[in-house]
Amino acid sequence: xxxxxxxxxxxxxxxxxxxxxxxxxxxxxxxxIALKIIPTYPIASAVYCxxxxxxxxxxRALDDNKPGLEADIWHFSNLPLDMTVMCVQMLFWSFMLxxxx
Numbered sequence: 001x002x003x004x005x006x007x008x009x010x011x012x013x014x015x016x017x018x019x020x021x022x023x024x025x026x027x028x029x030x031x032x033i034a035l036k037i038i039p040t041y042p043i044a045s046a047v048y049c050x051x052x053x054x055x056x057x058x059x060r061a062l063d064d065n066k067p068g069l070e071a072d073i074w075h076f077s078n079l080p081l082d083m084t085v086m087c088v089q090m091l092f093w094s095f096m097l098x099x100x101x
Contacts, residue, residue, distance in 0.1 A: 011044070012044030046082040053078055
């Protein structure tokens with residue numbers, strides 16, 4: 001229970017602010033992709049993207065040196081990637097439960 005709260009509330013906040021903080025954008029993007037392996041993280045990532053993807057893309061567009069980010073929430077790197085990861089995890093963990101049974 002605590003790990004879900006920690007992932008949803010604390011880790012997602014840290015990753016979002018690292019993605020916004022000047023000079024750490026590429027590190028934040030890499031951590032965002034890497035943490036999608038945690039089953040709870042894509043939910044938090046989808047919530048943050050739904051609420052803040054446009055603003056994050058706007059902030060990054062102000063400086064040409066920052067890595068680009070798609071403002072469209074339906075671009076594959078945003079919500080569809082989170083949904084794909086959740087479906088893959090559902091299939092993987094269902095298969096693991098099948099093997100246990």
